Amino acid sequence: YQDTPLFISASCANANLAGKCQGAGECRCGSLVLRLAGGETVLAIQDQGRTIVVGDKPYCLASRFAELGEMGVRQVRADFIWQSYTPEEVRTIWRSLRTGRELPAGHTGNFTRGLQ
Numbered sequence: 001y002q003d004t005p006l007f008i009s010a011s012c013a014n015a016n017l018a019g020k021c022q023g024a025g026e027c028r029c030g031s032l033v034l035r036l037a038g039g040e041t042v043l044a045i046q047d048q049g050r051t052i053v054v055g056d057k058p059y060c061l062a063s064r065f066a067e068l069g070e071m072g073v074r075q076v077r078a079d080f081i082w083q084s085y086t087p088e089e090v091r092t093i094w095r096s097l098r099t100g101r102e103l104p105a106g107h108t109g110n111f112t113r114g115l116q
Helices: 013-018 062-070 087-099
Strands: 005-009 031-035 041-047 050-055
Touching: 013 031, 013 041
Parallel strands: none
Antiparallel strands: 005 050, 031 041, 041 050
16 A cells, blocks of 8 residues: 655645745645646645655555465555555554455556566
8 A cells, every 4th residue: 555656856846836935934835636637636745845746546455465465475565655644544544454455545556467
């Protein structure tokens, strides 16, 4: 489970939108929801002058744990780094991951294309 960065920019999206950096005391830290040309949305997260862009759905292979086990996978990880999660959200997600239940908002990335 991970909010995988699609890219990290050394420039601040808020400063680019405003036309200048507002300064450390005036910085609008937080995140912006951006709609791409194809209609999908991404989240641009401000982090100390950088912009980290993540997809609107986390990467999650919980529903594939049995298949991964057959491949020899014995350990997986869950990252709660880039977005703000409440303790209750983390607990709910973690319990779902531990039981192999698919989380409704996740995606499997390129996993279904197969491993070569």
